[in-house]
Amino acid sequence: MAATFNWCEDNGAATGSPNHGTTQSGFGADTHYATDVNWKSTDDCTANSGTAYSAAPIVAGQNSYIKYQYGKFTTPFNEILNCKWSARTSPAGALATGISLYGAVTSTYGGPSITAMGGSPTNYTSAPVAIGSGTSVNFSTTGPYDPAPTATLVANGYTQYLTTQIQTTTSAAAGDMATITTTLQYDEN
16 A cells, blocks of 8 residues: 655744644644645645635735645555655746745744745746756654654654745736646655
8 A cells, every 4th residue: 555645834933842833734633734835925824724825915025924844644655765846846937027936845944934035945936846856855753843854754754844935026916926836756665
């Protein structure tokens, strides 16, 4: 039998040690699994009675809240390995004028923020990144915040955080942007 995979998301103030979101949609026994990214001007998960993106638009010249999503694997499986992630595998070409997409894999939860992502996130604005060239992702049985994740998973567990943010300039047009496909790929045996 194959592993069961679900998307999860952390939101709210940082809590715990190591830090994680106050609200953890899909974590542990919670079954409010994230079904979309929906970058918006509020920090919540649509799957957990969150705000619809249409009710929380990103104002031109501002950024979305950083999304802290991650994958959850449940048995039966022997091993999950060779995991790669791309915040954007489609559409082809550059995003619309004034709209940028940044993404990073991390084990650190920073809490709600519309400040531009720190560190060295990958810029997915000018073109998609094929999954074969995606960023390597590690795993943990304790959560996406584990400071020492491993390259393989042999029991129920999680990926690291897969963080993304939409950043805009005042030249961004009003209305919805093109749908973006985010991809996570892994081997299972």
